[in-house]
Amino acid sequence: MEAKAFCPAHITGFFKAHLEDPQRNLENLGSMGAGFSIKQGVTTRVKIDTKNDQQSNFCIIAKGYQSDKTDVSEYVLNEFLKLGEFSDKFFDIEHEILIPVGYGLGSSSAVALSLSYALDQALNTKLDKIKIGQIAHNAEVNCKTGLGDVLASYHGGFEIRVKAGAPGIGSVEKIITDKIVIMMICFSPISTNKFIKERLPQINGLGGKMVNKLLESKNYEHFQDMSLEFAKYVDVMTPRMQKLVDELSQKDIKCGIALFGETVFSMIPKEKENDVLEILQKYPEGSIIKSELDDQGARVLFN
Ligand SMILES: Nc1ncnc2c1ncn2[C@@H]1O[C@H](COP(=O)(O)OP(=O)(O)O)[C@@H](O)[C@H]1O
Ligand SMILES: CC(C)(COP(=O)(O)O)[C@@H](O)C(=O)O
Numbered sequence: 001m002e003a004k005a006f007c008p009a010h011i012t013g014f015f016k017a018h019l020e021d022p023q024r025n026l027e028n029l030g031s032m033g034a035g036f037s038i039k040q041g042v043t044t045r046v047k048i049d050t051k052n053d054q055q056s057n058f059c060i061i062a063k064g065y066q067s068d069k070t071d072v073s074e075y076v077l078n079e080f081l082k083l084g085e086f087s088d089k090f091f092d093i094e095h096e097i098l099i100p101v102g103y104g105l106g107s108s109s110a111v112a113l114s115l116s117y118a119l120d121q122a123l124n125t126k127l128d129k130i131k132i133g134q135i136a137h138n139a140e141v142n143c144k145t146g147l148g149d150v151l152a153s154y155h156g157g158f159e160i161r162v163k164a165g166a167p168g169i170g171s172v173e174k175i176i177t178d179k180i181v182i183m184m185i186c187f188s189p190i191s192t193n194k195f196i197k198e199r200l201p202q203i204n205g206l207g208g209k210m211v212n213k214l215l216e217s218k219n220y221e222h223f224q225d226m227s228l229e230f231a232k233y234v235d236v237m238t239p240r241m242q243k244l245v246d247e248l249s250q251k252d253i254k255c256g257i258a259l260f261g262e263t264v265f266s267m268i269p270k271e272k273e274n275d276v277l278e279i280l281q282k283y284p285e286g287s288i289i290k291s292e293l294d295d296q297g298a299r300v301l302f303n
Contacts, residue, residue, distance in 0.1 A: 001048040001124070005117035007298035008037035009099040010106035010153040011184075011258040011265055013227030016207030017147055017200050018164035026138040030164040031148035032211050034223055036267070037156045038182060038291040040098050042110035043301065046118040047092040058091040065097040065107070072108045073115055075139035080119045083127075091119075100287060102189030104261025109149035112136035113298045121300050133167030133298075144196045156297030158223075160214055175218045180267050180293070183276045185286040187240060187262040195260050203234045220254075220267045227256030238262055240283070247279050 015033025051057055058077055060070045077091060093115065101107040113136040120127045127135075137150040148161050151170040159172040210226045228245060231237050237245075241257065244264050248255050253276055255266040266276050273290075280288050 001122045002046065003118045003121035004043060004045045004301040005114045005121065005299065006041060006043045006301055007110040007114035007117070008039065008041040008153050008156060008294035008296075009110055010037045010149045011035050011104060011263075012106070012148065012152075013223055013256045013259070014207050014210045014230035015148055015161075015259065016164075016211065017196075017204060019200070026141045027134050027166040027169050029141050029147070030137065030151060030166065030170050031207075032161045032164050033148050033207055034160045034211065034214050035148075035152055036158040036182070037153050037294045037297065038105075039294050040289065040291055041153075041294070042098070042107065042114045043096040044111070044114035044118045045094045045096075046115070046122040048122050049090045049092065051088050051090040054090055057087070057089065058093060060093045060095070063094060063096045065099065065101050067097070067101045067107070072112045072139050072143045072145055075142055076112050076115045076135055077119065079135045079138070080123060080125065083125055084123070086123070099289070100186050100189070102191065102261060103186040103263045104190070104258030105186075105263070106146060106149035106153060108143070108145035108192075109136065109140050109153055110298075112139040113150050113153060117298055117300050130168035137166035144193045146192055147196070154297050156293075157295045158220065158293055160211060162211065162215070173215065175214075175220070177220050177267075177293070179270065180220065181270050181273050182265055182267050182291045182293070183273065183280060184258065184263055184265040184289040184291070185244070185280045185283060186289065187238070187283075187286045190236065190260040190262060192260045199234070206230060206233050224254040224256040224267060231257035231259070234259075236260065236262075244279070244283060247282075248276070251275055251279065253279075
């Protein structure tokens with residue numbers, strides 16, 4: 001039994017955290033906000049064999065970018081193990097992570113959601129898509145690696161998260177854009193876990209208002225302006241990011257900040273791609289990623 005699934009990386013430009021729920025259901029927690037899913041992401045392959053004399057019943061490896069922990073994947077696997085009698089099975093899990101981990105590209109949610117889809121397929125558990133999404137969302141929220149990325153990358157595209165929560169509870173409105181290119185530069189990681197634990201309570205005003213404003217304009221340039229304002233408000237803007245933002249703005253190029261990472265992104269029409277690239281290349285210490293929107297969202301791969 002083998003299966004493969006893909007989940008796009010997701011970038012948040014601004015958000016409002018929802019961390020209170022009287023019933024303490026993880027599905028009801030999450031965030032409102034806005035962001036977009038891109039073509040690159042995480043592909044997860046699951047192979048299920050009979051367990052022999054291995055000590056553990058699973059192994060999780062990452063190809064591509066590596067991470068310090070695997071607790072998100074383990075949470076997802078454990079939720080599936082509760083669904084049936086699988087004690088004689090060995091789970092061989094391989095994440096192919098083609099986006100840097102910890103830079104605001106939602107790698108942990110892409111890991112969780114691609115694994116959830118792949119496990120459902122390999123185990124033939126035939127869960128509702130919403131349930132598959134909820135397992136991944138709960139893993140993210142429980143491990144404090146993200147709040148709204150699973151909801152967003154479940155739907156794909158350029159989205160406004162108008163209601164917080166897991167798929168099935170939270171909801172998104174998609175913004176249709178002309179064909180755009182997305183250029184990004186990743187400088188250094190920021191731990192989402194640390195941010196959620198230590199700083200989130202101080203920052204909860206602006207994101208909700210921005211959601212309402214974007215619902216009116218539905219414009220990606222406006223989205224980027226608000227993302228910059230939000231990054232300053234939550235105090236993640238470094239001098240290096242500010243310098244780059246200023247340089248882009250001198251050339252009339254809009255950009256935003258990927259939360260939470262020291263990452264600047266620019267959503268632009270194709271004609272401006274080379275202008276942006278020329279500026280980004282002045283920062284050899286950063287990794288440049290070129291992409292486009294992924295409109296489909298997470299999915300099982302059948303080849
Ligand atoms: N299987 C996994 N693969 C990648 N990261 C994982 C996994 N399980 C848990 N994590 C945690 O998630 C972190 C990445 O999430 P986060 O800090 O939110 O970054 P990103 O912005 O890329 O989502 C990693 O540093 C790691 O601690
Ligand atoms: C911004 C964040 C809380 C974290 O995003 P990341 O660092 O990419 O996991 C996201 O999950 C959101 O709710 O919008």
